[in-house]
Amino acid sequence: MKIGYARVSTTGQDYNTQLSKLQGEGCEKIFSEKQSGKSADNRAELQRAIEFAREGDVLVITKLDRLARSMGDLWAIVRELEAKGVAFKVLDQAGMDTSSATGKLLFNILGSIAEFERDLINARTEEGRQAAKAKGIKFGRKAKLTDDQLAALRGDVDSGYLTKQEIADKYGIARNSVYRLAGAKDAA
Template structure:
């Protein structure tokens, strides 16, 4: 049986092209997910595909980087498949067959390129974050309360008339945020 696996990294992407290629290849069962390829640990559909595969089956993917972005993960997955007697096929890289010496060489070269690409993406992302920070861009969740609202909340807290729960409801924030702001107030 041919088992397909398709993956994209973000919700903005779609794997329709991958699914079409897997269907043309004749995959009877296809597992797909939207998940980062950084690590194989958090990809439940990949784990299900490997668990589902039986001796004599073939796990089919469209490109090697859809399976993993690190050589460690690639080899761990392929070794697990080999231990089960499951073949591994990459559609867009013809000749990718880990049962031959040439196929193993190709596997290592392409896997190294995928890992290199991942490192480049991380470096560019870090550079972009640093440049944005230098321009004053703030990262993270937007503050729910503006400065005036925080001052009013602190005044309510200092007055001691309202409970922490009532203050939280008044400003539409969580109770633990009231405690955090109160501790900021006491420290000031």
């Protein structure tokens, strides 16, 4: 039996092209998911596909990077499939057959390229993040209070006229945020 596996990284992406190719290949059962390819551990449908496969079956994917982005994950998946007697086929990379020496070489080359591509993406992302920080762009959630409001909040805390909950309500924040923002040591 041919078993298909399709994956896209984000909810904005569409795997209909992959599904169409897998159906055209004659896959009787197709597992698909929208999940990052960074690690094979967090992909439930991939795990289900591997568990579903039986000796003599073929796991079919459209591109090697749909299966994994690191050589470690690729080899772990292929070893697990081989241990079960399950073949592995990549539609868009002709000759990808891990049962032959040439197929193993191709597997390693393409897998290394996928891992290299992932490393480049991470490096470019970090470069962009650093460039943005250098321009003064701040990351994370925007502060709820302005500097003036923060100073007023600290004044309210120091005055002692309002309870911490009343101060929290006044500024629309959680009570524990009052302690954190006011610099109080105890959050009782």
